[in-house]
Amino acid sequence: MSFLRGRRRGAKKSRRPWSLEPWQELPGGLERWVRESMDWYVEQFGDGPLRRDAVRPSDLQPSRWDGSEEAARELCVQVCERVGVPADDIRFSFRLEELRTAARSRAARLVRWGLEPHAESADPERAARARALLAITGLPELMSVAETKVLEKDGFEPELTVLSGTESARELYRCQEIRLAEGEQRAAALRAAHTEWDADFVRSTGAIWIDLRRWPGGKPTGYTTSAIVLSENSLKNPASVVAHVVHELGATATSVRSA
Template sequence: MNLIGAWRRRQRHRELLFGPKVLLPGGPEQWIEDSLDWLIGRFGVEPLRRDPVLPSAFVPAGYDGSERAARELCVKVCAWMEVPDDRIRFGFRMEEVRAAARSAAARRLPAEVVAISGLRATMTPAEVDALAAAGHAAEIGVLTERELAAEVKRSTAILRETDANRRAELRERAEAVWSAPAGSGSRAAWLDLRGGGHRGTAVMLSASTLADPAAVVAATAHELGHEVLWGYHLIDRGRVDAEALTDLFAVFHGFGVFLANQAVERVPGRRSELRTLGYLGERGASDALAAYCYRRHQLWPETPLPTMPTELDRAVRIRTFARLATLVKNAEIASIQQGA
């Protein structure tokens, strides 16, 4: 048995599970520092002057998992991040909306695409119409056009490919899309409705988040990062670290405890199975939380880690403490070197 090979494979698996999900230029630690510098330069230090958001204080004691309670919590996140909520539509039926859009798109496919497309309608026209009438027409309309364009492009590429190996590769990629339920693999999404002629934007959350207010807060804080960074065209959506920067935007505004705790979670009923949420990963989110705490410490004398240890999951707390200790030590060494 190749023990070294097995160890390396395990390390790669752990990195995929707990580390950042996207490439961070310069490495995670340097990227966090550089990106915090950019956020401070763009938004000032005021977000750092506020106290960090703690689950025990932020989530109402009477939260009951209803859509009404979740919407009120989303609006509360907006207020804290100073993001106007009057043009944001909050919805909690993301999977249904995506399934409706996919079904509507499948019925509109051109004949030559239908011959090869594996995209299938999973909702009847009546079901799609009922969901639209329930207040989701704008989201369904915009997503339908996206699904339609993507499927035409995907199927046309397969249809025109003459190389058998390349055609099989394209087909395999397409089948992965066709076989996955609409909206799977995500718990929230931000949608710009203005491209479809509608007013404002939408934040769609999975119905599975409703029972967990911490998940609602973490997902909303991330999507509101899109509202600001993408909605106001502050960054290019195509940049490799765009999603990670959106996570960091939420940490910068005090929601680091939520994002770090939610980065990795166990699947209910499956003790050995974990699923990851967010783009910084548990390690990146913990390091970002440590950098956030240290930046606050630089603004005024206070303990580098405010009153949040009991709010952090054990693995997050250990990682955050370790990274924060490194930041403090590096600063002390730099200070000594400058004074020498």
């Protein structure tokens, strides 16, 4: 595992796709970045989308709403048609809280299972690094293997694979940064890590978009679609479904066009 190779003190840090740090400073500031981004959008998609009427949740609210996942999926398809994104390229589901908890728990196990064999290595330096990382990691395991397998059998293996893979990579990177830090930098890194570990992140958002086709670094996963996962709470209100899906379709449309 490359994360066990260590890094020379003072060596330049390499950017990781799962790092929370910005990839680069905004050139010319925020205003210039927004302006150039809008120019890029027009270049990629034309100015047609800018001339369409705005999509308002009230425009697509069904006359009858029973709060079922089937009704919500039909509404998601209508939203896709309205904004011009192929619905066949997207997996819609409404179990965000379960999936994020399962993915984080699976990631915690992946980190542990990946490090434990190295902790028993005959190479003292490799073993010491692995043991140090095991002592640092605090990613919580909130769902059992059996509970996670239920979600897999329900058809959520792609979402769980990508989410847990990304989360485990971020955790390893986070722990490695803590291990290499010293003094106040280490204390600050630990405080930030505890914020991540303790966060009730499953309730922090109503929907997420996942590119199931690629890992964060760009390597193909073998899956062929993206996914929009909404909170079960969104089923209480069709306007909430519309608002969340429209927001997430922005990322989907850019990804589909650039694929």
